[in-house]
Amino acid sequence: MAVFWRRCWASMASSLDFMVDKQSSLALTACKSFIRSASSCFPDVSSFGGMVQIASEDAWNPIPDLLNLEDSKEVVYSTLDAWVAFEQDFPLASLKQALTALEKEEQWHRIVQVIKWMLSKGQGTTMKTYEQLVCALEKDNRAEEAHRIWQKKIAHDLQPVPWRFCHLMLAIYYRNNMLDRLVKVWTYSLFKELEACGRKPPSKDIIWKVEDAYEVLGLQEEKKALLDKYKDLYNKPSRNDRRKGSKSRNTEMNKTSG
Known part of the structure; x- marks a missing residue:
């Protein structure tokens, strides 16, 4: 059974790089995160057939993705959903860094999207978050x-x-x-x-x-x-x-x- 699952992880990871495009990079990283978690049960999966190589640099950096996604609520929400699907803890620290980067780029509409998505998950419901949301809404006219x-x-x-x-x-x-x-x-x-x-x-x-x-x-x-x-x-x-x-x-x- 262990051999079967190792082959599944290897096959999934080897095919992911052929499926990725600019819009799905977060989904790719989320899947790799899942494979990384599963492969911890099978230490040799990282070298199985030379097909699976998941390194620490695969950890998601949200800033480039959130800066470059198309201006669509559905795309932003689904991308963020794909990212957190396999995270053990909700990544508030990473989101805070991303929001800071978005502020520097004056991407107020994207800030509103990210904060509303976060609040819809019941996360970050602090006074500071609502202050940031209200400020971004005004700047977004x-x-x-x-x-x-x-x-x-x-x-x-x-x-x-x-x-x-x-x-x-x-x-x-x-x-x-x-x-x-x-x-x-x-x-x-x-x-x-x-x-x-x-x-x-x-x-x-x-x-x-x-x-x-x-x-x-x-x-x-x-x-x-x-x-x-x-x-x-x-x-x-x-x-x-x-x-x-x-x-x-x-x-x-x-x-x-x-």
């Missing part, structure tokens, strides 16, 4: 969908949500001229829930966006109340102000030393 994700997955419980994510969502509303939604989220979600927990806005950049939305929508009383409440925050330098100040100091120091 899908701000409306980003809003729906926020409403469905995040807005119902804001206590664990970092202000960074909240600021991102306000910025998306601001950049996409969804000022009524910005005001609604600020008034009925962020201000009501986070302020009640003592979590005040960390940056005046947030208040600026809300102030401007009030101004555009003609909500002068709300704008005045906002400025009165956060007047102390306005006296603190924002992150951009600090960066400018640091650059100015460095410039002056260089002039002095010169």
Whole structure:
């Protein structure tokens, strides 16, 4: 029986290289991973007839494949499914590296596809993942969908949500001229829930966006109340102000030393 299975592994591996094309490279690697696992039961399979040679470099590198796949949800999903089919543990670390590479290439549509596939498997359901998804959706010109994700997955419980994510969502509303939604989220979600927990806005950049939305929508009383409440925050330098100040100091120091 062992000889029979060894011959099966050898035959499968020797034929795989004739079947592979650009679209199926992940499937090939997944099959080889399966053969590698099975052949561990039969150590001599790697030299059987000189046909099976599976080395460590066959481990899947997701980055080239995800960068080069055609723009099709079905292709991306089936390719990723083929890859993880024989993995013992879900490869979150490899996917994180792949998403980082996709961000550098500004492949926002592909990032959305990969994250949605990952979430469909019940994996990576963290605040950071949803923040990355919302950001990619806006950059893919899908701000409306980003809003729906926020409403469905995040807005119902804001206590664990970092202000960074909240600021991102306000910025998306601001950049996409969804000022009524910005005001609604600020008034009925962020201000009501986070302020009640003592979590005040960390940056005046947030208040600026809300102030401007009030101004555009003609909500002068709300704008005045906002400025009165956060007047102390306005006296603190924002992150951009600090960066400018640091650059100015460095410039002056260089002039002095010169």
